[in-house]
Amino acid sequence: MANDNRPIIKNQHTNLLELEEHIYHLVDVESPNTYRNLFPYDEIPKIAFNNRVVPHNMPDKIWITDTTFRDGQQSRAPYTTEQIVTIYDYLHRLGGPNGIIRQSEFFLYTKKDRDAVYQCLERGYEFPEVTSWIRASNKDFQLVKDIGLKETGILVSCSDYHIFYKMKMTRQQAMFHYLHVIRECLEYGISPRCHLEDITRSDIFGFVIPFCVELMRLQDQYKIPIKVRACDTMGYGVNFSGAVNPRSVQGIIYGLTTHAGVPSEQLEWHGHNDFYKAVSNSTTAWLYGCSGVNCSLFGIGERTGNTPLEAMAFEYAQLRGSLDGMDTTVITELAEYYEKELGEHIPERTPFVGKNFNVTRAGIHADGLLKNEEIYNIFDTSKFLNRPVLVAVSNTSGLAGIAHWINTYYRLPEEQKLDKSNPLVGKVKEWVDQEYEDGRVTVISDDELVEVIQENCRELGIDL
Numbered sequence: 010m011a012n013d014n015r016p017i018i019k020n021q022h023t024n025l026l027e028l029e030e031h032i033y034h035l036v037d038v039e040s041p042n043t044y045r046n047l048f049p050y051d052e053i054p055k056i057a058f059n060n061r062v063v064p065h066n067m068p069d070k071i072w073i074t075d076t077t078f079r080d081g082q083q084s085r086a087p088y089t090t091e092q093i094v095t096i097y098d099y100l101h102r103l104g105g106p107n108g109i110i111r112q113s114e115f116f117l118y119t120k121k122d123r124d125a126v127y128q129c130l131e132r133g134y135e136f137p138e139v140t141s142w143i144r145a146s147n148k149d150f151q152l153v154k155d156i157g158l159k160e161t162g163i164l165v166s167c168s169d170y171h172i173f174y175k176m177k178m179t180r181q182q183a184m185f186h187y188l189h190v191i192r193e194c195l196e197y198g199i200s201p202r203c204h205l206e207d208i209t210r211s212d213i214f215g216f217v218i219p220f221c222v223e224l225m226r227l228q229d230q231y232k233i234p235i236k237v238r239a240c241d242t243m244g245y246g247v248n249f250s251g252a253v254n255p256r257s258v259q260g261i262i263y264g265l266t267t268h269a270g271v272p273s274e275q276l277e278w279h280g281h282n283d284f285y286k287a288v289s290n291s292t293t294a295w296l297y298g299c300s301g302v303n304c305s306l307f308g309i310g311e312r313t314g315n316t317p318l319e320a321m322a323f324e325y326a327q328l329r330g331s332l333d334g335m336d337t338t339v340i341t342e343l344a345e346y347y348e349k350e351l352g353e354h355i356p357e358r359t360p361f362v363g364k365n366f367n368v369t370r371a372g373i374h375a376d377g378l379l380k381n382e383e384i385y386n387i388f389d390t391s392k393f394l395n396r397p398v399l400v401a402v403s404n405t406s407g408l409a410g411i412a413h414w415i416n417t418y419y420r421l422p423e424e425q426k427l428d429k430s431n432p433l434v435g436k437v438k439e440w441v442d443q444e445y446e447d448g449r450v451t452v453i454s455d456d457e458l459v460e461v462i463q464e465n466c467r468e469l470g471i472d473l
């Protein structure tokens with residue numbers, strides 16, 4: 010199934026350096042290669058293996074770029090200018106002084122979009138750098154230049170699905186068209202960021218690499234950096250060792266860095282979550298030679314969304330052993346802002362930000378938590394997210410769960426903490442048990458518990 014070992018045709022006159030340079034030619038097919046073996050459409054897509062193992066190659070510096078205002082905004086109601094600026098401020102704080110959130114991309118279509126860009130630029134932050142996303146036209150290049158931005162994203166769809174079915178072109182026509190547009194952009198002195206849409210269904214060696222080789226030639230000619238963003242538009246990418254291209258994340262990154270010569274720091278991975286793989290694929294891209302992973306806050310993006318930015322902050326810290334200046338407590342502030350100000354509902358079980366992400370219900374777990382919170386908490390969530398570990402009270406909470414709830418809710422100091430033998434805990438438990446015996450099926454709310462606790466405190470003469 011592999012399509013990555015095309016024969017190298019050489020003769021006695023070919024010198025090896027030339028050969029190196031010319032290995033990857035555009036393969037201009039007459040009909041689209043839709044990889045039916047992998048994407049049968051009327052069957053579930055398939056993951057095939059050729060057992061070619063790519064070596065780890067994590068760059069010295071890795072970072073996050075943000076698409077909250079581009080892919081993120083494509084899939085929800087538009088943000089107001091004020092909201093964009095507020096979120097940009099949060100991103101600046103979250104990413105910290107080392108610019109772990111290095112860039113953010115903005116539409117320039119409407120006056121409102123441009124106002125947001127002006128206001129964010131006025132903040133004067135080094136990070137995230139403001140970049141744009143435009144239609145590839147001279148008018149838009151001029152706009153980017155007038156606003157004073159250094160870099161813009163340009164769409165260069167690379168699978169035959171897009172080239173043949175959407176653009177109605179051949180590969181050669183598409184490549185000429187893209188190179189023409191990119192040259193124009195370079196003529197304006199703007200650095201193009203080429204968004205290789207649908208790379209995980211594209212012919213990596215027959216189109217993507219020859220195209221990127223041409224991009225690197227243009228870069229040499231114009232002395233302006235050209236970036237490459239590998240877009241897993243449909244979330245087909247997989248990170249399993251030995252998987253076949255075009256679905257292999259590491260295979261794609263290896264091809265782009267090694268065969269096309271794209272430097273790691275000019276390479277980004279843009280993932281989608283259709284098969285629940287956005288986070289692990291992005292981490293894989295880092296591990297195999299891609300400096301940038303493109304993310305959106307809370308993963309809000311087309312269909313199932315993009316790689317959640319907050320997840321990659323924690324992936325970063327796990328890989329590098331340090332937050333390198335990121336302030337992850339801002340993630341909690343952002344989540345509150347999205348829920349309260351933007352009316353976005355974050356599902357309760359969402360890692361790091363959902364209401365229940367560090368809430369435990371089962372009595373047996375609560376018992377453990379009461380003894381030592383490390384037993385059932387992923388890390389010090391109070392320190393890194395301002396979210397103390399919680400126990401929700403239900404029919405399975407038990408005495409330990411109720412004691413933990415009271416201790417956390419009332420933020421009792423260590424010496425005043427109640428344990429499961431405390432009479433107040435016993436009284437609340439009796440009430441809870443009665444509720445469920447009477448047929449209750451829902452979790453008990455904080456307000457209900459407070460009322461019962463206060464009532465019993467009065468009776469027992471306890472002051473919390």
Ligand SMILES: CC(C)C(=O)C(=O)O
Pocket residue numbers: 080164204205206207240241242243279281
């Ligand atoms: C529109 C393109 C660049 C994209 O966001 C994607 O491929 O997911």
